[in-house]
Amino acid sequence: MTSVVQSLADVNQQLFEAKKTKKLSFEQIAQRMGRDEVWVAALFYGQAKPTDDEVDKLIDVLGPWVDAKAMKRHFNPHFFPERGQLTPMPPTDPTLYRLYEVVGVYGYALKSVIHEKFGDGIMSAINFSAKVDKVQKNGADTVRITYEGKWLPYDFHC
Amino acid sequence: MTSVVQSLADVNQQLFEAKKTKKLSFEQIAQRMGRDEVWVAALFYGQAKPTDDEVDKLIDVLGPWVDAKAMKRHFNPHFFPERGQLTPMPPTDPTLYRLYEVVGVYGYALKSVIHEKFGDGIMSAINFSAKVDKVQKNGADTVRITYEGKWLPYDFHC
Amino acid sequence: MTSVVQSLADVNQQLFEAKKTKKLSFEQIAQRMGRDEVWVAALFYGQAKPTDDEVDKLIDVLGPWVDAKAMKRHFNPHFFPERGQLTPMPPTDPTLYRLYEVVGVYGYALKSVIHEKFGDGIMSAINFSAKVDKVQKNGADTVRITYEGKWLPYDFHC
Amino acid sequence: MTSVVQSLADVNQQLFEAKKTKKLSFEQIAQRMGRDEVWVAALFYGQAKPTDDEVDKLIDVLGPWVDAKAMKRHFNPHFFPERGQLTPMPPTDPTLYRLYEVVGVYGYALKSVIHEKFGDGIMSAINFSAKVDKVQKNGADTVRITYEGKWLPYDFHC
Amino acid sequence: MTSVVQSLADVNQQLFEAKKTKKLSFEQIAQRMGRDEVWVAALFYGQAKPTDDEVDKLIDVLGPWVDAKAMKRHFNPHFFPERGQLTPMPPTDPTLYRLYEVVGVYGYALKSVIHEKFGDGIMSAINFSAKVDKVQKNGADTVRITYEGKWLPYDFHC
Amino acid sequence: MTSVVQSLADVNQQLFEAKKTKKLSFEQIAQRMGRDEVWVAALFYGQAKPTDDEVDKLIDVLGPWVDAKAMKRHFNPHFFPERGQLTPMPPTDPTLYRLYEVVGVYGYALKSVIHEKFGDGIMSAINFSAKVDKVQKNGADTVRITYEGKWLPYDFHC
Amino acid sequence: MTSVVQSLADVNQQLFEAKKTKKLSFEQIAQRMGRDEVWVAALFYGQAKPTDDEVDKLIDVLGPWVDAKAMKRHFNPHFFPERGQLTPMPPTDPTLYRLYEVVGVYGYALKSVIHEKFGDGIMSAINFSAKVDKVQKNGADTVRITYEGKWLPYDFHC
Amino acid sequence: MTSVVQSLADVNQQLFEAKKTKKLSFEQIAQRMGRDEVWVAALFYGQAKPTDDEVDKLIDVLGPWVDAKAMKRHFNPHFFPERGQLTPMPPTDPTLYRLYEVVGVYGYALKSVIHEKFGDGIMSAINFSAKVDKVQKNGADTVRITYEGKWLPYDFHC
Amino acid sequence: MTSVVQSLADVNQQLFEAKKTKKLSFEQIAQRMGRDEVWVAALFYGQAKPTDDEVDKLIDVLGPWVDAKAMKRHFNPHFFPERGQLTPMPPTDPTLYRLYEVVGVYGYALKSVIHEKFGDGIMSAINFSAKVDKVQKNGADTVRITYEGKWLPYDFHC
Amino acid sequence: MTSVVQSLADVNQQLFEAKKTKKLSFEQIAQRMGRDEVWVAALFYGQAKPTDDEVDKLIDVLGPWVDAKAMKRHFNPHFFPERGQLTPMPPTDPTLYRLYEVVGVYGYALKSVIHEKFGDGIMSAINFSAKVDKVQKNGADTVRITYEGKWLPYDFHC
Structure with a gap:
């Protein structure tokens, strides 16, 4: 705590x-x-x-x-982050939880649309960026979060 | 399975x-x-x-x-979805998992930036939309996912 | 402990x-x-x-x-609570557990009645308040807990 | 599912x-x-x-x-419900989850106020009722959920 | 540890x-x-x-x-125990585990017999006492544990 | 379910x-x-x-x-029960849960008293019986559950 | 099963x-x-x-x-695998478990060596292949598993 | 953390x-x-x-x-490592997670191929080595991880 | 069930x-x-x-x-068992649970003694056998379980 | 760690x-x-x-x-061990894990043979001993672990 x-x-x-x-x-x-x-x-x-x-x-x-x-x-050259241990899963904090809830509720919808537009693969979470913008929508303050990740198609060949 | x-x-x-x-x-x-x-x-x-x-x-x-x-x-008026049971957590599918990983790795960063821009509250996952776009970035196919959720400030008054 | x-x-x-x-x-x-x-x-x-x-x-x-x-x-302007990490889930303390048990036993009943009265959406837990009152019911001390949360209808439009 | x-x-x-x-x-x-x-x-x-x-x-x-x-x-006299197995915990459905989130975020606050008003004990979840009302608050549709449970003080005597 | x-x-x-x-x-x-x-x-x-x-x-x-x-x-008037966090569940200690095992093996049998004798409700764990006695049974030292909890019938009326 | x-x-x-x-x-x-x-x-x-x-x-x-x-x-001679799989742990049903809660809240107290009266060992859950009685206590219906299990002292000698 | x-x-x-x-x-x-x-x-x-x-x-x-x-x-164009749900984690099967154990025991060693040779990033599990060879080592049958995954350096720029 | x-x-x-x-x-x-x-x-x-x-x-x-x-x-003769406690499972760090994901996605495929080439048994994780090489594949930096573990056939005879 | x-x-x-x-x-x-x-x-x-x-x-x-x-x-040549999925862990059945409890209570003692007698390594669970014998000990029926597994010393050399 | x-x-x-x-x-x-x-x-x-x-x-x-x-x-008379908390379950250490794996893979086989030889009951883990021996089997160092636990037949009589 x-x-x-x-x-x-x-x-x-x-x-x-x-x-x-x-x-x-x-x-x-x-x-x-x-x-x-x-x-x-x-x-x-x-x-x-x-x-x-x-x-x-x-x-x-x-x-x-x-x-x-x-x-x-x-932050020397040998420093490499150990990522992700910070966030309890599922997150207990509501601000974090909503991001998690979106994966649970809209995850398969997003996966399907990604596949329809790109094929079999994933959005990279490594070659990846995210930003937060404050926008107006129907006259209300709105949080816009944008993820951009390189398209990585499945490619299995020894 | x-x-x-x-x-x-x-x-x-x-x-x-x-x-x-x-x-x-x-x-x-x-x-x-x-x-x-x-x-x-x-x-x-x-x-x-x-x-x-x-x-x-x-x-x-x-x-x-x-x-x-x-x-x-x-889909009658009495139908109300039971949301979120579809997706195992953590997701085993890599396309879904990357969305989850972003919450684990960048969750606190996103939370902090949201708070700096908006104050104490959350991005709604109810008054919410998401879209997937195929964009080019540095000459590579890139998945852009945009979340837009209404800003909900904490407001506790009986 | x-x-x-x-x-x-x-x-x-x-x-x-x-x-x-x-x-x-x-x-x-x-x-x-x-x-x-x-x-x-x-x-x-x-x-x-x-x-x-x-x-x-x-x-x-x-x-x-x-x-x-x-x-x-x-409590400076940059302080934002990390909410919810305090409470082990399921709660081990009986006073807390009973609040949790109510969700398990009456959750779907409450969800159904909320949907019948309001439609598809949720009670906000952000624009939300709660109070505790001591009342008499059939001559016995009774705990009355009242939650009030803004109605948030599902609304998905980019 | x-x-x-x-x-x-x-x-x-x-x-x-x-x-x-x-x-x-x-x-x-x-x-x-x-x-x-x-x-x-x-x-x-x-x-x-x-x-x-x-x-x-x-x-x-x-x-x-x-x-x-x-x-x-x-529904014969020998029927006794097996309660609570219906609801996955934590709930994945947002309508149910918000009820759960309230326990995580406000649980200790509610416990403390219950103890200050009543002493050492719990709100019964058995001698208990709940209702849902649609009310207006600041001009907005608001979900009011009221729990009433008998006060049960700790009382340990063989 | x-x-x-x-x-x-x-x-x-x-x-x-x-x-x-x-x-x-x-x-x-x-x-x-x-x-x-x-x-x-x-x-x-x-x-x-x-x-x-x-x-x-x-x-x-x-x-x-x-x-x-x-x-x-x-132990001032504002002290209220946070109960139950002491015991890991399932208990690893054999003395504690046997009490847990009894719930797993005989739980439904006990529930059924309680319902047959009392109706729909529970044994209170709040208005409750327990004792341990050393008795002889078939010439062998025997642990007798007695629970006594007030009968609480389900009673849901707003 | x-x-x-x-x-x-x-x-x-x-x-x-x-x-x-x-x-x-x-x-x-x-x-x-x-x-x-x-x-x-x-x-x-x-x-x-x-x-x-x-x-x-x-x-x-x-x-x-x-x-x-x-x-x-x-029920032939080769039938041997697979015990305990029936009961989800923690139990979701309140009648069963209260038996579980007692282990969490009073477990260490019971363990200590058992040790003080008997020494280092356990109450057997195998050479064991349980009964449910309806008794009156302070004029109220009371559930009395009695466990009797053989005392098994720790005894480690090859 | x-x-x-x-x-x-x-x-x-x-x-x-x-x-x-x-x-x-x-x-x-x-x-x-x-x-x-x-x-x-x-x-x-x-x-x-x-x-x-x-x-x-x-x-x-x-x-x-x-x-x-x-x-x-x-296997039509709209078929996209839901990956990874097949394997219980931790795997119960010993052949699978040893692959999992290697991650637990040698995971940080592998991560460190990857970082020393490549920098901050990961081995892709998407642009990835694996093979199994039967080789002799010190006169004994030996399983050689080779993973090859594209190097993906962390690269976060909106 | x-x-x-x-x-x-x-x-x-x-x-x-x-x-x-x-x-x-x-x-x-x-x-x-x-x-x-x-x-x-x-x-x-x-x-x-x-x-x-x-x-x-x-x-x-x-x-x-x-x-x-x-x-x-x-590092005296009585020192024996307690292995594997270092790595949270599932790993939260992406570099480690990809090694875990491979087990989830390709585990059964690897198991089947191992069995076809060797029979019923496992790759030892004890008589085992691993190395990391930086190779070029299709003109891109590629992480090659090689596991070599002794073949251990199932052999059950008292 | x-x-x-x-x-x-x-x-x-x-x-x-x-x-x-x-x-x-x-x-x-x-x-x-x-x-x-x-x-x-x-x-x-x-x-x-x-x-x-x-x-x-x-x-x-x-x-x-x-x-x-x-x-x-x-049972054709291509049949290879998927081992271990049968047994819920922790086992709920008392006969199985006692085998599990022994690992929890005496696991580190066994590990230490194995290391003292053999060095750094494990008892194989693959090149392994087990038997059950009925013996008398102090005049009482006693279950003797014997595990025999090949000694596998840690040996890491590419 | x-x-x-x-x-x-x-x-x-x-x-x-x-x-x-x-x-x-x-x-x-x-x-x-x-x-x-x-x-x-x-x-x-x-x-x-x-x-x-x-x-x-x-x-x-x-x-x-x-x-x-x-x-x-x-180690006074009031000292009673809290057993079993030392060992994470499932164990991450391979030496400990193999003991756990045996329960998962051979558990039901052992249970069945115990029942065939003894009837309905368990091997006690309290009136119990274990030893480790170094033996030769087919010319290889072999770990022999012997458990001896008193036979406890199910016996339920109030």
């Missing part, structure tokens, strides 16, 4: 603290790093690997509130 | 058979019904409730390969 | 301690904050987000037994 | 068929039986035990579309 | 330590408190709520090996 | 049918067979093995509504 | 029957189809999608013991 | 730290130890037992950044 | 029926087949593969109560 | 340390204590209760490397 941020590595917690202190949004950090907002949030949660250059930018954006040395030591 | 279509109600299986016989895509049926493609696929999988008018259109589009009477009897 | 309060963030534990020291009930705190009793309890358990104004009131009501600075730092 | 009604005993399925044929709501049947609407729905789903007199009324209300003899044979 | 006692609140651990130091059995403590032996053991394991008077007796019986002040602070 | 009786072997279902037709209680059958009531119910549910003599008595008591030949063929 | 083949679609069962009747190995069928042996076995188990041409070859190789028409109807 | 390395024994964490400091790959360490690269990685993750001689080499390769004495004390 | 025998393939059910009709014990069949008793029982339960010669003997021993042709067709 | 020894009570960890320091095997300790080797290992893992005399012997054998006072305080 520890908050998910408290369960992260020290440098990740430091990132969140620095962001709070500097009152920066993920969008602002993303713009200054030249990366996507959701990717930056994923990086904060330990779900992405930055390049050395991106670590430098991160230090630049959040300094002096992050320990540059610890940051570089952590 | 029965296929998911075989586990559906008789009228739903009939819909799939008729669609196969008439060689119609979900997109084509959707256009003729004036509804969204993913919604039509969801309807076929028993995950959506059509209006009487939509049942008529469905019969019109897929006739004479569906039993109009059985169709109307099934 | 740590008590659920001990597993909360420090400021939440402080809230419980202050409440005990000042011998205030949730009802009394709720009246002084102008909010609902169950919402205040949910706030204590880390399941709700207060406004800045509500944080001030909380400090006012529970002072000087809470650390105002820590309180404000914690 | 069979619909939940199809998984019920034959006589229960017959009740649903007869209700559909006679176009009666649970509310109408409840009024004619002198029982509560949610209880009648629970009875249809095999989650309640009717008295002989209630079986007669049921036959009376739904005749001639139910087989009176089979009905009486099934 | 910590022992279950080590996972209890500090005051509960202190109770066990004091009991060991004073070489008192639960039976002896129970007699001096005027309560049942199993209830006292449950209290030690954090599964019961004592009255103020009972806390005094406990301090009296186990003094000076318990910290009276801490004891009173813990 | 099939009723538990319908999931039993044919001869067991026949036993239930014959009992219903002859309007016999488990108690009455038990008296005529010279066995315990709960054991007879367990036998009906496929959880016990009768001797040849007991099969004869069963046929005698329930004849001519049971097929004696099928009965003898089923 | 039905055998896995009996749980497949009719045409898949027919494939297995025809193969048995014609005494063909997967290797022989694979050679005549110009595909890989493991892929052919996967096809039989409903885990792969053949092209129309491959369906013709299959009919050619296994005729007249397969129903060509049913085969073509089943 | 601690990283898997942080959950290892102190000496294992030291191995990872020393490797990072000396900028050695598993391949380089493996060459200097005369063992396989994946085995060395497994050793680092606590999944393998080194000989005394191998401990010496390890100290030699990674000195002075590892505490030789602690190393020898840990 | 079907009995485990009823869930077996037809020929396996026939084996059990023939055995019952001919009143043969597994021991008697084993002696006439020249195999081990537990192996024969495993064969009946679909957990072992007989040679052609053993199928002939089986037909010989159980004829004419088994269909020789069906038997040979089923 | 802490090693199982590190998760034990302090005195148990001390036992393992002392054993390592004095380079004693479980067999040697067992001989000097006059108990069985597997029992001693179980004692070290917290799965058995020693008598006062055995505690003295333990101190004698392992002194001065164990704290006699702490040892006596821990």
Whole structure:
């Protein structure tokens, strides 16, 4: 029941603290790093690997509130994220659960339409990006989430 | 291990058979019904409730390969879908699993960005739509999935 | 097996301690904050987000037994609850389990009656409130729990 | 993935068929039986035990579309419901899931308020009733669900 | 894999330590408190709520090996046990497992006989007591466990 | 969601049918067979093995509504019950669940008291009997369940 | 507990029957189809999608013991496998379990070496093949399983 | 959510730290130890037992950044790894999950081909090795994983 | 809840029926087949593969109560058991559960002693046999189960 | 992922340390204590209760490397092991898993043979011992594990 941020590595917690202190949004950090907002949030949660250059930018954006040395030591070339352990499944948090519910309710519909449009294969979750937009629909605030993943057709040949 | 279509109600299986016989895509049926493609696929999988008018259109589009009477009897005003039981969780099928994996890996990033843009609340999975588009990105076929759900802020007042 | 309060963030534990020291009930705190009793309890358990104004009131009501600075730092605009991780499912505690049992035994009955009265959709758990009342029924103390959630009809249109 | 009604005993399925044929709501049947609407729905789903007199009324209300003899044979004095197996937990259907989510998110808040108002014990789920009302709140259709359960204080004495 | 006692609140651990130091059995403590032996053991394991008077007796019986002040602070009027989290299910310990096995093997037999003798309802686990006796049966030491729970008939009326 | 009786072997279902037709209680059958009531119910549910003599008595008591030949063929010397698969765990039925809840809430208390009275070991669930009695306690109908199991001390010597 | 083949679609069962009747190995069928042996076995188990041409070859190789028409109807362009539901996880069968055990024991070692050689990403399980060879190692029959999957580097850019 | 390395024994964490400091790959360490690269990685993750001689080499390769004495004390003759607890199943990390997915999708195909080539038995996961190679296939970087396990035929004779 | 025998393939059910009709014990069949008793029982339960010669003997021993042709067709060279799916885990049947409990309670003790006597490795469950003997110990009937499995030392070399 | 020894009570960890320091095997300790080797290992893992005399012997054998006072305080008459929590189920460690696999694959065979030899009942896991022997079989090192448990026939009489 520890908050998910408290369960992260020290440098990740430091990132969140620095962001709070500097009152920066993920969008602002993303713009200054030249990366996507959701990717930056994923990086904060330990779900992405930055390049050395991106670590430098991160230090630049959040300094002096992050320990540059610890940051570089952590995000070294040998650092590879262990992804996905953060989120209990099924998620108990309603904001997360709705994303899960969509898979349960519309999963087969999405699978069928993907197959009709592309054939036998999958949307990659690796060569993949996601974004969140605030749009108006019928006069109401609406959350638009866009996933884009490379099409990977099944291809089995030794 | 029965296929998911075989586990559906008789009228739903009939819909799939008729669609196969008439060689119609979900997109084509959707256009003729004036509804969204993913919604039509969801309807076929028993995950959506059509209006009487939509049942008529469905019969019109897929006739004479569906039993109009059985169709109307099934999709009567008292029919309400039992949603979500179709999909084993975690999904074993890779096409479905990738949608699930995205929740595990990017869930907290998405939650954070939603909160930064909207505040405390959720994307509705009820007042909600989804679509699948085939786009080109860096010269490669790419699956774009777009979710749009009404913003629902937490609001607790008796 | 740590008590659920001990597993909360420090400021939440402080809230419980202050409440005990000042011998205030949730009802009394709720009246002084102008909010609902169950919402205040949910706030204590880390399941709700207060406004800045509500944080001030909380400090006012529970002072000087809470650390105002820590309180404000914690409940900053970037704080968003991670909801629902507190409760093991199925709940082992009998008081909680009975609420769960009702879903198992009367769930489909409630779903059917909701659909008959409203159509295809759900009771929102976000635009939602709950209260507990002590009433007499056939001369016996009776717990009355009232849920009120906005009606959300299924509405799928891109 | 069979619909939940199809998984019920034959006589229960017959009740649903007869209700559909006679176009009666649970509310109408409840009024004619002198029982509560949610209880009648629970009875249809095999989650309640009717008295002989209630079986007669049921036959009376739904005749001639139910087989009176089979009905009486099934709902004999030795019939005792096996409750709760109908609902997968966690529920996959969003209408049911929201009731479950409320337990996860507000469970401890409700438990605390119950204890503050009543002491150490539980709301009975046996000497218990539930109802669903359609109310207006801030000009919007709102689902009100009311649980009433006898207060049962812990009392351990051999 | 910590022992279950080590996972209890500090005051509960202190109770066990004091009991060991004073070489008192639960039976002896129970007699001096005027309560049942199993209830006292449950209290030690954090599964019961004592009255103020009972806390005094406990301090009296186990003094000076318990910290009276801490004891009173813990078992204050706002203390309500979170029950049942102690026991992994299915239990791995054979002594506990046999109690669980009886539910699996004889559960439906017990349910049927309860219904035949009482009707539709349950044995309360709240207005409930249990005791353990050592008896001789066919010349062999035999464990007799007696449960007594108030009969609660199903009764659903709004 | 099939009723538990319908999931039993044919001869067991026949036993239930014959009992219903002859309007016999488990108690009455038990008296005529010279066995315990709960054991007879367990036998009906496929959880016990009768001797040849007991099969004869069963046929005698329930004849001519049971097929004696099928009965003898089923309950042959090579028949050995597969116990415990009948009951989902945790049980969803409230009557069964309360027996399970007692293990979760009072399990460690019972284990401790057993150890204090008997030493290191268990109550046998094999050399074991259970009975249900209807008693009055404080003027209220009370369910008394008594377990008696042989004491089995841990004894490990090759 | 039905055998896995009996749980497949009719045409898949027919494939297995025809193969048995014609005494063909997967290797022989694979050679005549110009595909890989493991892929052919996967096809039989409903885990792969053949092209129309491959369906013709299959009919050619296994005729007249397969129903060509049913085969073509089943493996039509709209057929897309639902993958992975066949295998219980963890697998109970020892031959399957050892493949699973390798993931548990050597998973992190493999992940680390993959990252050291390739960077941040995964071995594709879609653009993927597997083969089984019988080799000698230290004079003993040895199973060599080779997986080849396209390298997919993490690449997140909207 | 601690990283898997942080959950290892102190000496294992030291191995990872020393490797990072000396900028050695598993391949380089493996060459200097005369063992396989994946085995060395497994050793680092606590999944393998080194000989005394191998401990010496390890100290030699990674000195002075590892505490030789602690190393020898840990990897003493009485040290036997507890294997497999490191990896959550199903794995949440995509790199690990793909190895798991292969078992789910191609498991029965692999089992069948193994049986056709070898008979009734298994590939040993004990007398077993694995390696990772970077190969080119159709001009793309490809991960090749090779498992080699001794063939173990079923052989049951007392 | 079907009995485990009823869930077996037809020929396996026939084996059990023939055995019952001919009143043969597994021991008697084993002696006439020249195999081990537990192996024969495993064969009946679909957990072992007989040679052609053993199928002939089986037909010989159980004829004419088994269909020789069906038997040979089923136990053809391409038949390979799918092992282990028969037994729910944890087992609900007490006879099976005790075998499971031993692993839970004495598993680490057995592992340690195996390692002390043999080194790093496992007892094979493939090159393995088991037998059951009835012995007297301290004047009481005692079940002796003996497992013998080939020692397999860990050996990882590409 | 802490090693199982590190998760034990302090005195148990001390036992393992002392054993390592004095380079004693479980067999040697067992001989000097006059108990069985597997029992001693179980004692070290917290799965058995020693008598006062055995505690003295333990101190004698392992002194001065164990704290006699702490040892006596821990293994006091009120100490009763909480058994079985040590072993994750299914076990991830291959040495433990093979013992579990045997239950899954040969469980019903063993149950049947036990019933044929003894009747309806179980092998006790309480009045029970186990040993491990190193034997030669067909010229290969073989692990022989022997379980001996008292025969407990089902016997249900109030």
